[in-house]
Amino acid sequence: MNLEITARLQHGAFTLDVNNTFPLQGVTALFGRSGCGKTTLLRIIAGLEHPRGARVCYGDQTWQGGGDFVPLAKRRIGLVFQEHSLLPHRNVRGNLEYGYKRTPPNLRRLHLPEVCELLGISPLLDRRIDQLSGGERQRVALGRALLCSPQLLLLDEPLAALDTQTKREIMPFLVRLSREAHVPILLVTHVPDEVERLADRVAFMHDGRVQRIEELHDALTRPDSPLFDEEGPVSVLEGTLSAPDAEGLCRFESGNVALHVLDPGGTRDSRLQRLRIRGRDVILALKDPEAISVVNRLPVTVEAVHSGASGESLVISRLSNGQALLALITTSSLRRLGLTEGSPCIALIKSLALHQPGRGEEGR
Amino acid sequence: MKSHQIILLTLSLVLGQTALAGKSLTIAAAADLRFALDEILDLYRPQHPDAAIEVIYGSSGKMTTQILNGAPYDLFFSADIAFPERLHREGFAVTEPSVYAIGRIVIWSKRQDASNMRLDDLMQPAIRRVAIAQPAHAPYGLRAREALQAGGLWDDIQPKLVFGENIAHAAQMVESEAADVGIIALSLARFPPLAAHGYSVIDDALHEPLTQGYVVTRHGSDNTLARDFARYMMQAEARAVMKRYGFELPANE
Amino acid sequence: MIELSPSDWVAIRLTLKLGLYTTGILLAIGTPLAWWLASGRSPLRTAVQSIVALPLVLPPTVLGFYLLLLLGPRGWIGGSLEAIGLTHLAFTFTGILIASVIYSMPFAVQPLFQAFTALGRRHVEVAASLGAGPIDRFFTVILPLTRGGFIIAATLSFAHTLGEFGAILMIGGSIPGRTKVLSVLIYDHAEAMNYTAAHQLSLLLLAFAFLVLFIVYAVNRRFDTVRP
Incomplete structure (x- = not known):
């Protein structure tokens, strides 16, 4: 499904000028700094x-x-805002049913039990809104948006x-939602971590x-990617996560590659997961140094090398x-190892560096 | 029909303008008639038990302005025939203005005995507030001003003057003792509760006569009750009341 | 003990009728107007807001005077009505109703404007995204969340209409059963030196005014603590 927008809007000194077609399968992140016009778009x-002369088409509508x-x-758009937007005069169930009841029965694809299960909000149904925590409120807000079976979800x-x-x-609920609700999602954010985990x-x-x-993997292999502004370059691997062993390590498997990570806790399922690896946490070696504490030692082939002015490559x-x-790595080490396109080497990654929860905040 | 007229038509239909059913009579009367006319109407109403008869009192000048602006009065008893004459000239009256009474002005007070007061006495320091009606639109106020001017007091008395919207309002200011003395209509001073305090009549040589006239207005042109009541005012029963309230009456034709 | 004459009752009924009609009309036009003022973006908003607030500072007689000129037989509106065979509006119930609506407008619009401003647009936008149309949104979101504002707007418009004098006297004259409302009747009673009657009606209005303010402050307190 494509979303085509042509719009020009002047708000004081700020001008929004958009003429794009967004392919909207899965999750599309709209990424940029505060004030760049994401929310306006x-x-x-x-x-x-509705600026004069604008054109907005979704599929054939x-x-x-x-x-x-x-x-x-x-x-039939589901909307979730950053701040609390639940109707204060209705309880959780009242909020969830508000949109559901207004959706024509033949268009209802999602129903209360499955949405409650997906977002873990079944125990909250009879609570008043002011009895919910911030996270619970956002989950209810997501559930409410899903229950009108939207053809597009705007977050x-x-x-x-x-x-x-x-x-x-x-975050895990959002990940599940993006994988399981089968609704195209447009996610407005300025946090690279959210893009890397969800988009x-x-x-x-x-x-x-x-x-x-x-595509996200293209955005993540471009040295000048705006996603690298905060934490530096990041790789995202997709794979499955196993249950932790006796020593608390989980196996993350992605094809024929396996990494060991500390148990991230929270809900776990065998479905596809993402693992973020910061570039500065990766060590390159020409030979496998077996006598070392690092368990994650992966053979790789160098594909490209970009040397920056700051002494980093x-x-x-x-x-x-x-x-x-x-x-x-430093440009000096790059030279010392003589790495060029096509060089085989070993990438070393500490399990501790792969500890997942709250990863986005560490770099902020 | 222009579009704004359609809107107005709709508006007036929605808001509803109910016509009064049965016979009705709305009289506009100068404020000096307040008690006399009430008494006359008490005598007249039983003769027309089905009719809704209302009387509104005010200054003759204000009443005239209202009639010029379409007020729904059928009959207008003015304190000065000049106002009915103006209405007649401008086509707002359907009868020739005719005199129904001559009024007089008096000095009246509730705080002290005014029965021997003369205009000069108003300058006494003990008298701090003197009430008269607004000369601009109340004939009794205008005559009070003329009398004060003739007595050579007008300029000096300015600081003491307070103005009632009409002559009944001026009388009420004195009655409530907000003003020490007032120059009011004899017809009001003759009202029993007020008469108990005494008054002195001002020499009518000091002012133009208060020739009071009435007309049937254009609004009342088809109102038979209006003409009937106008005739009744000239009959003995009504004249007796008017006389009791101190009015001089024109000779019956 | 209060003993009221038939003409007092006529005036009381007329006053209540005027108050109810005025309140009804003001809520009907004040709600969209206040909403537009609170959420619109038109540069005209400041001008409109000032016009609505004019009766707060304008002597009622000024309003009455202009309405008389406008609605009377020689005025633009009154004259047009006469031209199409209707009666003009000076000295009629419709005339004083128009005066009351204009005169009490700020007392309806201001509380609604404040309630709508405090509500913001978020809840309404969310309700729209959940499939609720404009009328649905008004009754299921706006009204329940700004109930306090509506109660205050209604009570204040009603009470303020009851207290109106100058404008009504100018445009209405004081015709019993049509334009002679309580405040005018009290003035009339006082002028006729019928102080007992003036007292009774004044006390009645005084008690009512107190009751209204009591309700307004009680509502204010309650909704202040309940609002999220």
Whole structure:
């Protein structure tokens, strides 16, 4: 399903000027700094802003353009905002059912039991809104949006107002939702960690324009990727996570590659998981140093080398399963090891460096 | 029909303007008639038990302005025939203005005995507030001003003057003792509760006569009750009441 | 003990009718107006807000005077009505109703404006995304969350209409059963030196005014503590 937008909007000194087509399978992140126009773009898609002359088409539906305007209530869009937006005069069940009851029965794909199960909110159903924690509120808000069986889910920084602990608690639910709800999601965020964990695709926004829309793995193998602004280069591996062994280590398997990580806790299932590996946590060796505490020692092949001005070099390599692994080393070491395109070497990664929960906050 | 007229039509239909059923009579009367006319109406109403008869009192000038602006009065008893004459000239009256009474002004007080007071006495320091009606639109106020001017007091008395919206309002200011003395209508001073305090009549040589006239208004042109009541005012029963309230009456035709 | 004459009852009924009609009309036009003021983006908002608030500072007689000129037989509106065979609106119930609506407008719009501003647009936008149309949103989201504002707007408009004098006297005259409302009747009683009657009606209005303010403050307190 494609979303086509042409819009120009002037708010004081700020100009939004967008003319793009977004392929919307899975999760698309709309990434950029605060004030770059992400939320405004989201509001135009939702029909909450309707600049003159704008055109918004979703699949074969024209939401705005040529004198036509479909109001938000008829677009069947699920909206979740960063701050608390539950209706305070209804309890959890009342909030969840608000949209469900207004969805024509023949369009209902998701129902209360499965959504409650997906988001873990069954025990909250009869609570008043002011009796919920921040994370519970966002889960209910997500559930409420899902229950109107939307054809598109718009999430506007849904984690931004939450504390670190709560983000850890809610992230797995978001991951599950993105994998299992089968609704295209547009996620507005300025946090690379959220993009790397959730997105399949990322649209970079800067100064009111969408600069580039690309698949996440392409965005993560580009040395100048805006996603690397905060924590430096990051690789994302997709794989499955096993139960922890007696010593508390879990096996993360991705094709023929296996890594050992500390038990991330929380809900665990055998489905696809993502593992973020920071480039600065990766060590490269020409030979496998067996007598070493590091258990994760993976053979890789260097694919590209980018030397920066600051004395750092980014080494992009391929694991034996074909996924990319990024290592950030000094240019001096690069020279000493004589690494060039095609060089085989061993990547060393401490299990402790792969400890997952709250990873996004450590780098902020 | 223009579009704004359609809107107005709809508006007035929605808001509803119910016509009064049965015979009705709305009289506008100068405030000096307040007690006399009430008594006359008490005599008249039993003769027309089905009719809704209302009387509204005010200054003659204000009443005239209201009639010019479409007030739904059928009959207008003014304190000064000049106002009915103006209405007649401008086409708002359907009868020739005719005199129904001559009024007088008096000095009246509740705080002290005014029965021997003269205009000069108003300058006594003990008298701090003197009430008169608004000369601009109340004939009794205008005559009070003329009398004070003729007595050479007008400029000096300015600091003491308070103005009632009409002559009944001026009388009420004195009655409530907010004003020490007032120049009010004889017809009001003759009202029993007020008469107990005594008054002195001001020499009518000091002012133009208070020739009081009435007209049937354009609004009341088809109102038979309006003409009937106007005739009744000229009959003995009504004249007796008017006389008791101190009005001089024109000779019956 | 309070003993009221038939003409007092006529005035009381008329006053209550005027208050109810005014309140009803004000809620009907004040709600969209206040919503537009609270959430619209038009540059005209400040001007409109000032016009709505004018009766707060304008002498009621000024309003009455202009309405008389406008609604009377020689005015633009009154004259147009006459031209199509209707009666003009000066000295009629409709006339004082229009005056009351304008005169009490700020007392309806201001509390609603504040309630809508405090509500913000988030809940309404979410309700729209959940499939609720404008009317549905008004009754299931806006109304329940701004109930306090509506109660205050209604009580204040009603009470303020009861206290209106100058404008009504100007546009309405004081015609019993049509435009002679309580405040005008009290003035009339006082002028006729019928102080007992003036007292009784004044006491009635005084007690009512107290009751209204009591309700307003009680509602304010309650909704202040309940609002999220």
